[in-house]
Amino acid sequence: MGVSVRAVTRKDVSESAQVLADAFFDDPVMEWMWPDPARRRRGLPLLFAADMRYHHLAGGGAELAMDADGIVRGAAMWDPPGRWKQSTWSSVLSLPRLVQAFGGRLGVGAAVSGTIDSAHPADPRHWYLATIGTSSAGRGGGYGTALMQSRLDRCDAEGLPSYLESSKEGNIPYYERFGFEVTREIRIPDGGPAVWAMWREPQRDPLG
Template identity: 55%
Template sequence: MSIDVRPAHRSDISALSIVLGRAFHQDPVTTWMLPDPAARRAKLHRVFAAMTRHHHLDGGGVELAERDGEIGAAALWDPPGRWQHRRREELLALPRLLLTFGRLVGRGAELSNLMKKAHPEEPHWYLAVIGSEPVLRGGGFGHALMQTRLDRVDAEHAPAYLESSKADNVPYYSRFGFEVTGEIALPDGGPTLWPMWRAPR
């Protein structure tokens, strides 16, 4: 059966956040921010729910890839000029972040500050998060999300930007035209992120 890509709605937040929580369970950055595997399994979805509800959804860049009504992957994009979280959005998300990370919530602030410093100033589409249901990974869901959004980006003759949290994913994004522009090294033994830029086409 074919994969369908559609915009997400508020009623999708719970389901898509669970998919993203599972997708990022073994991610180097989320492992650094929340080292206990059981805590990640139980709590990580709260972060994606808060991000989606209080920031990304209003920008119109949240999309789902489905097959037969089952979510296989989700992507959180921000349109040009919309990538920075407003103060109100941060305050609304804060209770969920505190419940998730507890005393390690400061690591999230460090991560955010470093990412902001590296973020390009030129208007662009920003892929903040993309993740597939682990048991469905390799089934084309992520590819469908990337291609659908990049078709729109190209129609607007706009650039795009992301940060890869895994070295293994850099070649994947490169196939879509993204190029590494540097490195973001996290403190306290944290992992490295690779900023990647895709020039207008």
């Protein structure tokens, strides 16, 4: 299969953002923010590139998964303990890209982000999986599993919990396989979709 995982560098941002845009094109939250498919197709790569470049790269939690030919098939954006919230400076830097991405839907995007942020756990010790996705071409190839295991192995070694939100109910069993459990349902306001908060305690080796 030849799956390999490594840290994202600045030169990888565009390709990794395209992979995530492909992975999230039919995501209920993304469809809510961009009801028009053409605008969503243009906006998603800009959103993910801005998030990665101005926030997640600095924390060292952006990773990509490649096939044996070096083609990026999956990407993940994690935040280390105490650093999940975007700084004011990072927000200022990313704002022009977000305006470009959302256009007149910027207020909707801000409302979604604010709702999800307000439900974030208060415990600062956790790693936060903000985004993970596999391109349509890489689906079923083990890229998502490799990305998950890469960071969860570190969480387990350091004895730290982890947290994510699943924007698809059908993905909950997938995350449960890695030890995550649903803790609450978050409802996007104004008739928006549901998002499921999931928490994972560090897994201990019973023979360790």
